[in-house]
Amino acid sequence: MNCETMVKLPVIDFSNQDLKPGTLEWDLVKAQVRQAIHEYSCFEASFDKILEVRKPLFGAMEELFDLPFQTKQLCVPDKLFRGYNRLSSRLHESILIDDANVAENIEQRLTKIFWPQGNSNFSQTLFSFSELASGLEKKIRRMILESFGVEKYADELIDSTNYMLRLMKYKGQQPQSNEPSLRAHYDQNMVTLLYQNEVNGLEIQTKHGEWINVKPSPDSFIVMTSESLSVWLNGRLRSPKHRVMVTENKARYCAGLFATPKGGYQVKIPEELVDEQNPLMFKPFDYEEFLDYFSSQLAKGDLSAGLKAYCSI
Ligand SMILES: O=C(O)CCC(=O)C(=O)O
Numbered sequence: 001m002n003c004e005t006m007v008k009l010p011v012i013d014f015s016n017q018d019l020k021p022g023t024l025e026w027d028l029v030k031a032q033v034r035q036a037i038h039e040y041s042c043f044e045a046s047f048d049k050i051l052e053v054r055k056p057l058f059g060a061m062e063e064l065f066d067l068p069f070q071t072k073q074l075c076v077p078d079k080l081f082r083g084y085n086r087l088s089s090r091l092h093e094s095i096l097i098d099d100a101n102v103a104e105n106i107e108q109r110l111t112k113i114f115w116p117q118g119n120s121n122f123s124q125t126l127f128s129f130s131e132l133a134s135g136l137e138k139k140i141r142r143m144i145l146e147s148f149g150v151e152k153y154a155d156e157l158i159d160s161t162n163y164m165l166r167l168m169k170y171k172g173q174q175p176q177s178n179e180p181s182l183r184a185h186y187d188q189n190m191v192t193l194l195y196q197n198e199v200n201g202l203e204i205q206t207k208h209g210e211w212i213n214v215k216p217s218p219d220s221f222i223v224m225t226s227e228s229l230s231v232w233l234n235g236r237l238r239s240p241k242h243r244v245m246v247t248e249n250k251a252r253y254c255a256g257l258f259a260t261p262k263g264g265y266q267v268k269i270p271e272e273l274v275d276e277q278n279p280l281m282f283k284p285f286d287y288e289e290f291l292d293y294f295s296s297q298l299a300k301g302d303l304s305a306g307l308k309a310y311c312s313i
Pocket residue numbers: 166168182187194196202242244254256
């Protein structure tokens with residue numbers, strides 16, 4: 001059900017290019033981030049530079065999703081393509097690119113597949129988006145770690161990140177329809193950044209159980225702390241349940257950058273976060289091994305499996 005609430009997510013401004021650790025402004029923004037994730041596990045990050053890629057980005061996504069469905073399904077490996085299926089939704093289609101913060105990967109793993117003769121505008125646009133979004137995510141993650149007093153792990157954690165780019169298209173729907181375009185779920189990665197066109201639909205559940213309709217402004221990302229970060233912080237913060245309900249007869253495009261631990265890296269709770277009052281809650285895990293388990297559970301129709309169940313003590 002689409003229950004409109006008056007709650008609005010906090011908006012935090014990251015547009016200042018000189019936002020650097022150790023400055024007064026950094027500390028002020030960090031305090032806002034900490035407050036927002038404590039309250040909502042989610043906030044709107046305004047970042048005016050993103051407006052430069054807005055038009056080309058959604059143009060490139062339209063170009064991609066306008067390709068014949070069969071072409072996409074046949075050309076993109078199974079694991080990376082989701083198209084109108086039972087588990088996600090029949091209204092949703094998405095393509096995933098690993099390590100999208102490296103230009104060559106976008107070229108080889110996406111552009112070359114569909115345009116063997118090249119399409120440099122397409123590659124350049126997706127790369128610019130990933131570069132801006134991953135740069136912003138690094139700042140946000142560093143602030144979160146600092147706010148929990150574990151910033152000494154920031155470089156290691158950020159260096160072992162796979163920046164997965166997921167391009168998504170949701171079919172438009174009649175306003176009276178209340179079929180979810182993407183079912184309610186928790187993201188399993190570290191931090192999620194979402195950037196959408198003008199069609200709204202994302203809903204986030206607050207810790208009190210109410211659903212907020214998210215209506216980001218064109219210069220804003222939606223930022224969520226996800227399950228891997230919650231586990232790494234020994235349960236110190238939550239990740240928000242969210243879903244998508246499109247109630248406009250217009251396609252919704254959304255580009256998501258999912259900061260995810262790289263396969264082969266052991267994600268382990270820092271010893272500073274474990275003591276008598278806060279006993280160790282989760283075992284170390286390798287995200288890729290978890291994903292294998294997670295996908296096999298999903299394939300069996302078990303939608304409740306998640307990282308916390310997988311590695312809880
Ligand atoms: O389209 C959106 O806004 C949300 C997408 C999402 O939740 C996901 O891909 O995990």
